[in-house]
Amino acid sequence: MLQDNCLSWTFKKNQCCWGKEGPTISVPVNEIVSVCQGEGEKQSKTADAPSNLFTVYHISRKSAQRWTLEATTFTTQSCQEAHNWTQVLQDRIQSIGAERPRKLLIFINPYGGRGKATRIYSTKICPLFQLAGIERDVIETTRANHARDYIMEMDLKEYDGVVCVGGDGMFSELLHGLVKRTQKDSGVCENKEEATLTPCKLRIGIIPAGSTDCVCFATVGINDPVTSALHIIIGDTQPMDVCASYHKGHLMRYSVSLIGYGFFGDVLQESETMRCIGPFRYDLSGFKMVLSNRTYNGTVEFLEADDSHSHPRDNTRCRSGCLICSESSERLKEDKDTDSQDYESETWQKISGSFVAVNVTGMSSACPKSQDGLSPTAHLADGTADLILVQDCNMFQFLRHLKRHTNKKDQFALPYVKVHRIRAMRFIPEKLEDEEAARRRKGLFSSLCGATPETSSWNCDGEILDCAELSVRVHHQLVQLFARGIEGTSCS
Numbered sequence: 001m002l003q004d005n006c007l008s009w010t011f012k013k014n015q016c017c018w019g020k021e022g023p024t025i026s027v028p029v030n031e032i033v034s035v036c037q038g039e040g041e042k043q044s045k046t047a048d049a050p051s052n053l054f055t056v057y058h059i060s061r062k063s064a065q066r067w068t069l070e071a072t073t074f075t076t077q078s079c080q081e082a083h084n085w086t087q088v089l090q091d092r093i094q095s096i097g098a099e100r101p102r103k104l105l106i107f108i109n110p111y112g113g114r115g116k117a118t119r120i121y122s123t124k125i126c127p128l129f130q131l132a133g134i135e136r137d138v139i140e141t142t143r144a145n146h147a148r149d150y151i152m153e154m155d156l157k158e159y160d161g162v163v164c165v166g167g168d169g170m171f172s173e174l175l176h177g178l179v180k181r182t183q184k185d186s187g188v189c190e191n192k193e194e195a196t197l198t199p200c201k202l203r204i205g206i207i208p209a210g211s212t213d214c215v216c217f218a219t220v221g222i223n224d225p226v227t228s229a230l231h232i233i234i235g236d237t238q239p240m241d242v243c244a245s246y247h248k249g250h251l252m253r254y255s256v257s258l259i260g261y262g263f264f265g266d267v268l269q270e271s272e273t274m275r276c277i278g279p280f281r282y283d284l285s286g287f288k289m290v291l292s293n294r295t296y297n298g299t300v301e302f303l304e305a306d307d308s309h310s311h312p313r314d315n316t317r318c319r320s321g322c323l324i325c326s327e328s329s330e331r332l333k334e335d336k337d338t339d340s341q342d343y344e345s346e347t348w349q350k351i352s353g354s355f356v357a358v359n360v361t362g363m364s365s366a367c368p369k370s371q372d373g374l375s376p377t378a379h380l381a382d383g384t385a386d387l388i389l390v391q392d393c394n395m396f397q398f399l400r401h402l403k404r405h406t407n408k409k410d411q412f413a414l415p416y417v418k419v420h421r422i423r424a425m426r427f428i429p430e431k432l433e434d435e436e437a438a439r440r441r442k443g444l445f446s447s448l449c450g451a452t453p454e455t456s457s458w459n460c461d462g463e464i465l466d467c468a469e470l471s472v473r474v475h476h477q478l479v480q481l482f483a484r485g486i487e488g489t490s491c492s
């Protein structure tokens with residue numbers, strides 16, 4: 001039965017349970033990938049012979065977030081009836097599937113995730129795109145920044161989206177390529193902090209195949225290549241805020257998740273010296289940095305977001321169809337109309353002191369190791385980011401804060417941790433009088449792990465920014481992903 005854009009059917013009586021009808025299944029037409037006359041795989045072999053069967057390929061939910069493709073074959077009274085059903089369903093998909101991509105530009109990092117990206121694409125993803133009738137231009141990258149440069153230079157008019165098969169590093173290449181290309185095409189100067197950046201039209205798809213796939217996890221809820229491919233096929237759209245980081249009037253990088261100074265900057269910096277040991281280097285350098293218990297002096301200035309809509313400790317979650325994110329579009333449009341982009345004339349709050357970590361996160365930054373992430377209530381697309389300040393504390397206190405990222409306890413309910421929902425921030429480091437003062441500040445572990453340097457560096461979505469002074473602005477819904485946000489309830 002086809003009703004209200006939903007296809008429903010009841011399975012025939014099950015021979016084992018005599019007299020009982022089988023289960024009834026309902027699939028929204030939007031979640032049908034394709035329909036063909038005939039019996040699934042055998043369809044091609046019997047293409048010439050008319051069949052009274054037709055097969056519907058549709059999304060099926062295996063667990064809360066995991067999607068798979070399922071094929072259901074229906075028997076009709078006649079070949080004509082099977083043909084009619086196929087035609088009606090195809091037309092229906094066509095009429096409601098305006099958001100579905102027709103042609104994609106796909107970049108595969110052959111070295112991503114220990115070299116499994118190419119195989120994942122050819123065995124799992126390409127057949128799905130083929131089935132959905134999506135045209136594909138596929139490029140295997142030959143160097144770092146290959147995808148970014150290609151997007152910056154080539155004609156992209158024929159594409160409905162760009163897709164990366166790789167990890168967060170590849171996503172970042174697509175992000176930079178698209179944002180930079182869009183600003184270039186629309187004549188916007190990226191180096192001006194106050195510039196209103198032009199939103200990108202092309203959507204980004206992520207097929208997770210890296211060693212770190214945090215952006216995928218935080219927007220889909222699972223790192224599963226097939227689930228992500230199905231979101232792309234049905235044309236799901238998730239807008240996303242982008243943070244731009246500037247140093248002394250120059251754009252440094254764009255990012256969507258963590259911008260971290262102090263602990264996370266040092267962990268990344270340290271891990272670069274251990275590349276040969278693979279992803280375990282992050283655990284090892286993290287351990288070393290906890291022992292080092294470094295603190296850095298400076299001043300954080302920030303523009304707090306209006307807390308009447310949401311705040312970092314309201315115990316909600318940004319989920320599919322998030323109202324806070326969708327209502328923010330209207331609200332921020334009004335703000336733009338009233339020219340309130342002049343951030344400098346607004347009142348900035350200021351906190352000076354000694355920090356173990358200064359973190360800005362544009363989204364929850366959830367990942368498989370920390371299911372709720374750095375800031376569990378952060379929103380993907382509301383024009384804000386969360387500023388988390390861990391002030392001077394000892395190693396055990398900091399460990400306590402870190403541990404709470406992996407259990408249900410509130411990581412902000414500690415006297416030395418502060419969190420603010422912000423629209424912009426800047427950090428001004430304070431130079432210590434002398435190196436000796438820095439060394440004296442820490443005890444035994446610190447001397448074992450090396451002296452505290454005067455300043456740390458920033459970890460910007462896994463890239464090191466070699467500077468301490470930084471300002472960050474959140475750009476509302478600058479890009480769109482082929483995703484729908486994590487499905488589930490918005491209450492924690």
Ligand SMILES: Nc1ncnc2c1ncn2[C@@H]1O[C@H](COP(=O)(O)OP(=O)(O)OP(=O)(O)O)[C@@H](O)[C@H]1O
Nearest residue numbers: 112113141142143144166167168169170210211212
């Ligand atoms: N052909 C290539 N050769 C070398 N580097 C590449 C190539 N293609 C992409 N890269 C770079 O490799 C980096 C890591 O890629 P990616 O994020 O896909 O994998 P990953 O396994 O998650 O890696 P990592 O954990 O090191 O970030 C990216 O920053 C990208 O710029």
